[in-house]
Amino acid sequence: MSDVWSGGCLCGEVRYRCAGEPISMGLCQCGRCQRQSGSAFLIATVFPREAVTFERNAPAIYTARHADGKCLYRHFCRECGSAIMITLDRYPEIRSMMGGTLDDTTRLKPSFSLWCSSAQSWLSLPPDIVQHAAYPDGLIA
Ligand SMILES: [Zn+2]
Numbered sequence: 719m720s721d722v723w724s725g726g727c728l729c730g731e732v733r734y735r736c737a738g739e740p741i742s743m744g745l746c747q748c749g750r751c752q753r754q755s756g757s758a759f760l761i762a763t764v765f766p767r768e769a770v771t772f773e774r775n776a777p778a779i780y781t782a783r784h785a786d787g788k789c790l791y792r793h794f795c796r797e798c799g800s801a802i803m804i805t806l807d808r809y810p811e812i813r814s815m816m817g818g819t820l821d822d823t824t825r826l827k828p829s830f831s832l833w834c835s836s837a838q839s840w841l842s843l844p845p846d847i848v849q850h851a852a853y854p855d856g857l858i859a
Pocket residue numbers: 727728729730731732795796797798799800
């Protein structure tokens with residue numbers, strides 16, 4: 719299996735490569751991720767910051783400032799709007815790549831979900847996905 723995880727947006731304007739293996743793979747079912755994805759959750763494939771390189775254009779950034787003053791950055795293609803990556807002031811050492819943008823999505827194996835407290839009522843996840851009601855302290859995702 720290749721140790722490079724490549725991906726990109728719908729229109730091809732944004733292309734990226736991640737070297738090595740992801741630190742973690744998880745879902746987020748918070749209301750903001752549902753709204754951004756237009757779906758029931760987003761899939762985060764987490765890599766170290768230095769593992770991720772953009773090959774073409776850098777994505778545009780939507781910045782969300784939280785009550786504590788720390789920001790969460792949602793990176794997206796300025797042409798087609800695809801969600802590409804999330805970065806956080808809280809964990810500057812990681813990059814969360816949106817799983818659906820991978821070229822080979824069969825490599826996705828999410829092991830946990832955040833914010834199950836706001837999950838869609840019709841959705842039940844497989845039992846081997848650890849379900850957190852919120853975002854537990856200490857979890858890097
Ligand atoms: Zn695009």
